[in-house]
Amino acid sequence: MYLTWLDSNSWLIEIGGQRILLDPWLVDSLTFSGQNWFFKGSRSQQRPIPENINLILLSQGLEDHAHPPTLKQLDHNIPVVASPNATKVVQQLNYTQITTLAHGQSFTLNQSVEIKATPGSLVGLNLVENGYLLKELESGLTLYYEPHGNHSSTLKEIPPVDIVITPLIELGLPLVGAFIKGNKYALEVAQWLQPQVMISTAAGGDVIFEGLLNSFLQTKGSIEEFRSLLEKNNLSTQVIDPKPGDRFEVKLEKRVLNV
Structure with a gap:
């Protein structure tokens, strides 16, 4: 398996001979409802749009996961798998092949990769978006992704997973608390x-982040602190801190999985 981190929540996942573009933000700035004064994310350099994409996978409908300017530039004939809220975004952009996954539902990509939706991030008061379990059908290799660190207790029921992509550092606001949950949530x-x-x-x-919201954001923890936390809890998990734009191979030991 090869992975490329494209900044923020955006990933290119190469698994089972398929190229999956996950939560892509690749062009222009990132704002919420066009409110630059409140929050704006800008890239120091534009990321080239990857070629030969087999699937676009969207975990949430918010702009930092279903980024409209990026989705406008991508080929609208590329199949999309999305949460119900993200489906609304790609429907408005006239994508032609959309599969909506509710929690517990699965989709199989070209008979090679199974994608299963899990309960993910809480948005607002009652909207729970998607996390995803990806399984390479030939090898049984598995990957779990949840971009805000909201991990459903239903995960306890599944077998071991090979790779987890999730926040390891917390990001929050005074009085509100963490909305990107790392540290103890990643340990759990x-x-x-x-x-x-x-x-x-x-x-x-x-x-580069700007705006009123950015002036109040607080981070907690570090990658090294998380590595120490794993060691203290007798976990041999390897931690990778990716560099933006670098494609890297994830090498795994073979183990028997009853998945």
């Missing part, structure tokens, strides 16, 4: 899933 999912590898996501990378 590591204890549940026993991954061989954990990879940090949702960090800034090469992104």
